[in-house]
Amino acid sequence: MKVLVAEKCGFCPGVRNAIDLAEKTLAQDKSGMVYSLGPIIHNNDEVSRLAKLGLKTVNDIDEIESGTVLIRSHGVAPEQINRLKVKGVKIVDATCVLVKRVQRIAKQLQREGYKIVIIGDENHPEVQAVVGCAKDAVVITDESDLDKLPQNDKLGVVCQTTQSPEQFGRMLGAIGHSNFNELKVINTLCKEAINRQKSAISLCKQVDIMFVLGGLESANTRKLAELCKKHNMATFHLQNWNDLDKSVLHGKNIAGVTAGASTPEWIINILVHNLNSLDTW
């Protein structure tokens, strides 16, 4: 069948940097003790590939005694960095520069006297790392969280980098209805994520069926799939080619493919190659 790939998709510079640093660290390591604190990216296939090269994924600092620790692109809270320093392990920081910027801005806004509000998912490691940078920060995901907002106060607002501009705008509007005295909002959205979203939406309109490739835990991939679904009902979020239930291709002639920022090129290539090889049903 005919396959169109979104103009912008797959690894963003932040993820590419994290993978490069992981490969470099593993190549130079002689101890056999290179750890990632949490999965280095939200992509099981890539995590498995790096595990075969020696990367050990742990979920808690207590599991690390020595060796080298990779800080993944989502970053970690300063308190965790301090715990690692106390242990004397080597730290390789692969935090995305844009995520670092959110952390820096949250600290700066707090110094300026603002109460920090983060628009995002409170369970996402990026958001948890930002919360760790700003004491008493409040995370709001949707309108049901608005009662958490401090009243009649100065609010300093940042956003999880992978949220959509639509979600950011909607929540700013909701905050705008609240009793605030002052609002300082720094646009911390990642342009890479926005470009992937725009590119995916435009592709959705040209195809019969749309595939969004990426980890099921990947916030930016899920957001991408959610958006695509709005523009093409026949949208499927797959981790890889093996996830595809081929019956959904029945009657479809043109497939669109996009992929989250944490989806490696080889995963995209396999899906595109295999779809291309299929006769149109």
Place this chain on the structure above:
Amino acid sequence: MKVLVAEKCGFCPGVRNAIDLAEKTLAQDKSGMVYSLGPIIHNNDEVSRLAKLGLKTVNDIDEIESGTVLIRSHGVAPEQINRLKVKGVKIVDATCVLVKRVQRIAKQLQREGYKIVIIGDENHPEVQAVVGCAKDAVVITDESDLDKLPQNDKLGVVCQTTQSPEQFGRMLGAIGHSNFNELKVINTLCKEAINRQKSAISLCKQVDIMFVLGGLESANTRKLAELCKKHNMATFHLQNWNDLDKSVLHGKNIAGVTAGASTPEWIINILVHNLNSLDTW
């Protein structure tokens, strides 16, 4: 018929101060040349009453050569104050303290490097005065004005004091969708106006018919009438008792009365007294 008056309605402190200053200035004046630059408040009845006491309303500074000039509660642009100073006339400044605050904030935000955005009606004198304080300020009233917003820039946002929190929130949400780098929003809404709105909405639900008293040019009265209409279809915006088409009272038992911030008490009293005197039809 039974008449319920909104808990909060009529003159706000800013308007009361302007009227007090006008009366005091007229009482002390011996020249017979006391001017108001534009109607002192948006209420024809009160303007007529003060005209009988000697207040001359002019629409242009060119009409003033000497004497005393009252700056109304909506304020004027600094450039106009300068023109008056050049003429050597005495200036009595009755600009509402909250309007002065918007002007001060707009200037301060501009000094901090923000492009000024005013949410409000560009034809309203309060907004025009704020525009006069901040070079290249952009006024946005609704979504159709969003293309006026500077792109990828630092925006400093203030609001016309008499807008509703709903409108403020809606427009902040719309601005939040745009390509901004940073947003600093100061809540410049007047609490008096908000309290009048809340009080009117609660009254709307208890009455068969609702009267909103105030000048047809009065922004806060129009906003009040607009909101009441949403909560009680039988809402009528009247300037005074004479405006009332009595046929609308047919079948109504309980009337609600509210009034804008520029509506004098005597106008409210006449309406309430006359409605009270009517037999229920």
